[in-house]
Amino acid sequence: xxxxxxxxxxxxxxxxxxxxxxxxxxxxxxxxxxxxxxxxxxxxxxxxxxxxxxxxxxxxxxxxxxxxxxxxxxxxxxxxxxxxxxxxxxxxxxxxxxxxxxxxxxxxxxxxxxxxxxxxxxxxxxxxxxxxxxxxxxxxxxxxxxxxxxxxxxxxxxxxxxxxxxxxxxxxxxxxxxxxxxxxxxxxxxxxxxxxxxxxxxxxxxxxxxxxxxxxxxxxxxxxxxxxxxxxxxxxxxxxxxxx
Amino acid sequence: xxxxxxxxxxxxxxxxxxxxxxxxxxxxxxxxxxxxxxxxxxxxxxxxxxxxxxxxxxxxxxxxxxxxxxxxxxxxxxxxxxxxxxxxxxxxxxxxxxxxxxx
Numbered sequence: 001x002x003x004x005x006x007x008x009x010x011x012x013x014x015x016x017x018x019x020x021x022x023x024x025x026x027x028x029x030x031x032x033x034x035x036x037x038x039x040x041x042x043x044x045x046x047x048x049x050x051x052x053x054x055x056x057x058x059x060x061x062x063x064x065x066x067x068x069x070x071x072x073x074x075x076x077x078x079x080x081x082x083x084x085x086x087x088x089x090x091x092x093x094x095x096x097x098x099x100x101x102x103x104x105x106x107x108x109x110x111x112x113x114x115x116x117x118x119x120x121x122x123x124x125x126x127x128x129x130x131x132x133x134x135x136x137x138x139x140x141x142x143x144x145x146x147x148x149x150x151x152x153x154x155x156x157x158x159x160x161x162x163x164x165x166x167x168x169x170x171x172x173x174x175x176x177x178x179x180x181x182x183x184x185x186x187x188x189x190x191x192x193x194x195x196x197x198x199x200x201x202x203x204x205x206x207x208x209x210x211x212x213x214x215x216x217x218x219x220x221x222x223x224x225x226x227x228x229x230x231x232x233x234x235x236x237x238x239x240x241x242x243x244x
Numbered sequence: 245x246x247x248x249x250x251x252x253x254x255x256x257x258x259x260x261x262x263x264x265x266x267x268x269x270x271x272x273x274x275x276x277x278x279x280x281x282x283x284x285x286x287x288x289x290x291x292x293x294x295x296x297x298x299x300x301x302x303x304x305x306x307x308x309x310x311x312x313x314x315x316x317x318x319x320x321x322x323x324x325x326x327x328x329x330x331x332x333x334x335x336x337x338x339x340x341x342x343x344x345x346x347x
Contacts, residue, residue, distance in 0.1 A: 026329030030336065048247045055255040065254045075245055079257055086261035088289045093264045094278075095285040097271030112263040117293065124286050169339035171301035172311065175294050176318040176335035182290035183322035194284035195291030202292040206299050217292040218285075225281035225288075 013134045017141035020122040025149035027180060028118060030173035031059050032150050036157020037164075038063060042070040046158070053151045058116050059174075060085050064211075087215030091222065092120045099123070099139075102132040111136070114143035121181045190225060197221040310347055314338040 032053075039049035044066055056062045064085045068078050092115050100108050119142055129135040164170070186192050198221035205213035265271040274282075294315075302311055314335040321331045 023328040023330075027332040030332065045247065048251055052251055052254070055251060056258050058258065061254070061258050065251070069247065069250055075250070075253065078250060079253065082254055082257045083261070086258055088293075089258070089261040090264050091282070091285045091289060093262055093266055094271060094274065095282040097265045100266045101271070108267045109263070112266045113259055115262040117290065120286055121290070167340055167343055169310075169314075169336060169343060172314050172335050172339045173332055175297035175301060175311075175315055176332045177328070178290050178294040178297055179315055179318050180322045180328045180331040182287060182294055183319055184325070185287045185290065190284050191287040194288035197291075198288040199291035199295040202295045203299065206296060214292050214296055218289050221288040221292070222278075222281045222285060225284055226275075226277040 011128070013129075013138040014141045016126075017122075017138045018145060020125070021118070021142040021145050024118045024122060024181070025146050027173075027177045028059075028146065029149060029153040030170050031177065032153025033157035033161070033164075034170050034173065035059055035062060036154040036159075037161030038157075039066060039154070040158050040161055042066055044070060050151070050155060050158070053154050054147060057114060057147060057150075058086075058089070081211065084211050084215060088117075088218055089115055091218055092117075096120065096123065099129065099135050103136060107136055111139055114139065114147070116146075117178070117181065118146055119143055121185070125184065194221050194225055197224055310339060310342045313342060 035053070039046070042049075048069075049066065052062050052065055056065060061082060064081050065078070068081050073081070093112060096115065100111060103111065119139070122142060123129060123135075123139070126138075129138055182195060186195060198217045201217035201220050202213050205216050209216055260268065265274075298311060298315065302308070317338045318331045318335040321334055322328075326334075
């Protein structure tokens, strides 16, 4: 057994998950705060508003749901709006499918509930999650910690939102978070191309398509990569911590 | 439609999207080219999300610099491997400073 294999076998997946997700949870807290303020501003019953946090486990899905419900939207439009904003979750599902193949049935049903940009980002940054048990522990630990901070920050926003000064530009938290998650992934030309094409298309489609610009941009970007059909270069040597 | 029912439907819809290729559809029959393309799925999604989040954060007549400059700071720090929480904090501080300076 190689030295790196031994190190992988003995490393605690829970400790790795906590180490990887902690900075992400701190970065996500301002977004949760904004969601909490939104719940208060829309006049949604607090029980429904706060229960939507763990049940939807996604800021974009939650804001879409709350906004449409507050506007009195009917069921078809509600489902349609959620499907649009959740197309990227389908893409994530396909990209993570290999991690779930050797998992027990209960985890294949429960585990996907925690698929969101942040959990996907930390998983795809590692190359030592091939063992099913290790991945399961890593995934659930990261998801639990992220979920706890997410729900807490939403509750904090709901209580403290009215006291936050307008000079604090919380609207910058979302683009800064996504940019911070994106930059470390731009290690290969195809990753840069994928991000650039999707970002450019999103900018162009934002005006005419609105909420549909995200799935349109992502699907078009991946379609372009599929057509070119070349495999990305293999990752570099494993870092001691198993991160790419 | 009652609110609890709408939330249940919303949760189910979101779960279906997440579980689509894990618990519902066969993922091992995806075309090879699509599998290769999906290796770049995360940067593609994050690239689109970054741009859309920036566009959605701009309201009123706020100067473009007030939104772009903090993201340059964030990108620079992320390139240097700075902790993600500090990256976001730096962006917020930069944005607040620009706002206080009247930019």
